[in-house]
Amino acid sequence: MILLNAPGRQTLMKILLWILTGSTIGILIFIIVFIFYHGLPQLTWTFLSANPADMGRSGGIFATIVSTLYLIIIALAFATPLGLGTAIYLTEYTHEGLMTRLIRFGTECLAGIPSIILGLFGFAIFVMAFGWGWSLLSGGLALSVMLLPTIIRTSEESILAVPQEYREVAYSLGVGKWRTITLVVLPSALPGIATGLVLSIARSIGETAVIIFTAGSSLRFPNSIFESGRTMAVHFYILAREGISMPMAYGTAAILVLLILVINMSAYLIMRRFIKKYT
Amino acid sequence: MREKIIEKILMILAFSAIGLLLLITIFIFREGLPVILKVGLSDFLFSDQWAPTNGHFGILSMIISSLAVTVMAIILGVPLSLACAITLAEFCPRRWLLILKPTIELLAGIPSVVFGFLGVILLVPLIRDYLGGPGLSLLASSIILAIMILPTITSISIDALQAVPLLYKEGALAMGATHWQAVWYVLLPAARSGVVTAIILGMARAIGETMAVIMVAGNALKIPTSLLDPVRTLTSTIALEMGYSSGDHRTALFAAGIVLFIFIMGLNILANTLMRKK
Numbered sequence: 001m002i003l004l005n006a007p008g009r010q011t012l013m014k015i016l017l018w019i020l021t022g023s024t025i026g027i028l029i030f031i032i033v034f035i036f037y038h039g040l041p042q043l044t045w046t047f048l049s050a051n052p053a054d055m056g057r058s059g060g061i062f063a064t065i066v067s068t069l070y071l072i073i074i075a076l077a078f079a080t081p082l083g084l085g086t087a088i089y090l091t092e093y094t095h096e097g098l099m100t101r102l103i104r105f106g107t108e109c110l111a112g113i114p115s116i117i118l119g120l121f122g123f124a125i126f127v128m129a130f131g132w133g134w135s136l137l138s139g140g141l142a143l144s145v146m147l148l149p150t151i152i153r154t155s156e157e158s159i160l161a162v163p164q165e166y167r168e169v170a171y172s173l174g175v176g177k178w179r180t181i182t183l184v185v186l187p188s189a190l191p192g193i194a195t196g197l198v199l200s201i202a203r204s205i206g207e208t209a210v211i212i213f214t215a216g217s218s219l220r221f222p223n224s225i226f227e228s229g230r231t232m233a234v235h236f237y238i239l240a241r242e243g244i245s246m247p248m249a250y251g252t253a254a255i256l257v258l259l260i261l262v263i264n265m266s267a268y269l270i271m272r273r274f275i276k277k278y279t
Numbered sequence: 280m281r282e283k284i285i286e287k288i289l290m291i292l293a294f295s296a297i298g299l300l301l302l303i304t305i306f307i308f309r310e311g312l313p314v315i316l317k318v319g320l321s322d323f324l325f326s327d328q329w330a331p332t333n334g335h336f337g338i339l340s341m342i343i344s345s346l347a348v349t350v351m352a353i354i355l356g357v358p359l360s361l362a363c364a365i366t367l368a369e370f371c372p373r374r375w376l377l378i379l380k381p382t383i384e385l386l387a388g389i390p391s392v393v394f395g396f397l398g399v400i401l402l403v404p405l406i407r408d409y410l411g412g413p414g415l416s417l418l419a420s421s422i423i424l425a426i427m428i429l430p431t432i433t434s435i436s437i438d439a440l441q442a443v444p445l446l447y448k449e450g451a452l453a454m455g456a457t458h459w460q461a462v463w464y465v466l467l468p469a470a471r472s473g474v475v476t477a478i479i480l481g482m483a484r485a486i487g488e489t490m491a492v493i494m495v496a497g498n499a500l501k502i503p504t505s506l507l508d509p510v511r512t513l514t515s516t517i518a519l520e521m522g523y524s525s526g527d528h529r530t531a532l533f534a535a536g537i538v539l540f541i542f543i544m545g546l547n548i549l550a551n552t553l554m555r556k557k
Contacts, residue, residue: 010459014370020362024433025379027426028386031397085292093286105551106297112480112547113303113540114487116514120536123521124306145299152296178285206390209489209514213521237392240399241494253393264388268381 032257039254042247048255052219056235057245061252063221067136067229070222071215072204074140075147076197082144083151084193090152091159092181111149115209118146122214134228139215146210147200154199158192159185161278191274195267202263205256208233232256307540311533323534329500331520331528338535340502344510345486345539347503348420348496352485356425357432357478364436364474369462380437387430395494398423403495412507415497420510423491428481435480439473440466476550483546487539489514513539 004012050060086103094100122142132138162185170180186193208231216228217238230238232252239249315323318336326337363383367376398419407414443466451461467474497509498519511519517532517539524532 006457006460010457013459013463017362017366017370020359021366021379024359024363024386024429025382028382028389031386031389031393034397034401035393082292082295085289086295089286089289089293093289103293103297106300108551109544109547110296110300110303112483112543112550113300114484114489114514114543116487116489116517117303117307117536117540117543120310120517120521120533121303121306124310124533125302129306145303148296148299177282202388206388206392208390208392209518212518233390233392236390236396237490240392240396249396253396256390257393260388260390261385264385265381 032261035250035253035257039250039252039257042251043254047251051221052235055244056219056239056248058248061232061235061248061255063219064230064232064235064252067215067222068205068231068233070136070225070229071140071143071211071231072201074137074225075143075204076200077144078141079144079147079151079200080197083148083196084155086152087155087159088181088186090156092177092185107149107152110145111153115146115207118142119210119213121145122210127214132226134214134216134218136215136222136225136227136229139211139229139231140225142210142214143204143207146207147203150200150203151196154196155189155193158189158196158274161192161275162188163278191270191277195271195274198263198267198270202260202267205231205259205263206233207231208237212237304540307533307536311530311535311537314527314530314534315537317527324538327502329516331524331531334527336527336531336534338513338516338531338538340500341511341513341516341535342538343502344417344496345512345514345542347417348424348492348510348512349482349485351417351421351506352424352428353478353482355421356428356481356485359425360429360432360477360481361436361474363429363433364440365462365467367433368437368440369458369466380434383433384430386426387434391427391488391491392494394423394427395491398491398495406507410507412505413497413509415495415509416507417496417503417510418506419495419497420492420512421506423495424485424488427488427491428484431484432477432481435477436470436474439470439477442473443469472553476553479546479550479553483543483550486512486546487514487543489518493518 047060049062051063052061053059090100090103119142122138126132126138126141127134166184166188167180170184211231212234215231217230217234218228219230222229233256236249236252236256239245239252314336323336323338324342325339327339328335328337329340367379371379402419402422403414406416406419447465447469448461451465452458492512493515496511496515498511498515499509500511503510513535517535520528521532
């Protein structure tokens with residue numbers, strides 16, 4: 001290294017940096033290809049539409065798809081109004097000050113709390129204190145706590161990206177503040193807000209630690225939100241960890257990864273179009 | 280009048296995040312403190328006797344395991360993450376950056392159970408066959424965690440590098456430095472606080488990760504003496520025992536949660552103040 005002159009060292013470092021970056025991307029591609037190679041052949045109509053039988057050894061994963069959907073709907077139903085309300089308040093109603101700093105700090109800390117702690121919290125409050133037991137409702141609420149910071153942040157950024165003139169034009173026409181927000185600001189910020197919600201769906205699909213302590217892992221088809229249910233990710237975890245069925249585990253993993261990839265990529269595309277519009 | 284009511288409602292909503300944070304703190308402490316008070320703080324933190332059914336609640340081996348796994352993940356993950364960040368921010372065409380950055384961020388979307396699963400079927404046998412030991416080990420968990428925290432560190436570091444005024448780099452280049460010298464001697468030191476923040480947030484993610492670690496760490500309850508030893512972290516103990524615990528045992532798991540919570544909040548506050556200083 002010392003023997004090389006500066007340009008030589010630069011070339012060496014560039015090669016090294018590209019090898020490391022290449023291997024990182026290689027790891028990602030390998031993970032996706034490996035899971036798809038083993039899992040996609042398992043994906044048949046029966047796999048998707050039949051309920052699990054014999055602890056998940058046979059049948060399909062329909063009940064876990066339904067449980068996952070329930071959890072996502074419950075979590076978003078709670079987190080969206082809270083997150084959007086927070087974002088509107090932070091961007092449209094206050095100036096930077098102690099209060100906004102406090103709210104932002106709280107949001108950032110909440111974002112940093114690991115899912116196992118949220119699982120403990122959800123268990124202590126929803127399952128035990130509220131007496132809802134292991135249920136989709138408890139799981140959905142615990143999940144909404146995890147999603148809230150992301151929704152606040154993406155909504156805030158998208159509302160801030162709406163040009164100030166839009167609001168001024170509305171005000172100059174005599175439109176009130178709240179009507180300006182609902183009729184002008186929010187529709188313009190919608191793609192960005194939607195991105196946040198879509199990313200939240202992807203995170204919910206892959207989450208396990210929060211859900212396993214709050215929604216439980218019952219394999220029965222959930223008939224109401226007060227019953228326990230097993231999401232796809234929890235199902236995959238149990239299948240793989242207890243060695244119940246490798247083909248079923250691979251199939252479930254392939255569905256998980258496929259959904260998450262498609263969702264994340266579409267969220268990215270929506271966001272890019274949104275940014276392009278305003279810059 | 281209507282406007283005033285709406286503003287009040289929004290203000291209440293805006294405090295939801297901080298309210299939830301308080302609620303989480305209160306509930307975790309309320310559930311966990313009794314056992315710490317019962318056995319005493321020092322016996323809880325500094326004893327490695329964990330036999331909850333016999334009234335032994337020492338979490339020292341888990342604290343050490345959690346820290347060891349996190350430190351190793353940082354040692355393995357930071358060079359790789361920084362290499363990615365430097366390459367993307369400095370040595371690649373802008374059009375590539377727009378594709379490669381979200382690609383690396385996709386890695387953050389892969390569920391932790393999938394990471395754990397791949398660790399068990401691919402990495403653990405490799406370690407067992409070539410390095411010895413049971414394979415399920417401190418090393419296996421650190422490698423998996425290093426990959427899992429990479430997107431966090433890379434993404435924040437890219438932002439930090441790009442936030443350095445262009446003048447710094449141009450100044451260095453004008454003085455005859457090579458592009459690499461400008462990056463190493465000027466850009467990186469200038470972006471230091473951002474990069475350190477990225478590493479701290481990566482640490483917080485590593486120490487809090489549960490499902491992937493449970494699957495590859497081996498979960499043996501002892502203080503690890505080698506990289507090939509199986510370990511059991513704070514998070515895995517909570518997740519493994521929560522299902523069947525009751526009484527003091529359950530309280531002790533919440534108490535382990537308090538310790539984890541304090542670690543995480545410390546790291547978050549540190550990252551936050553570093554960010555603000557900039």
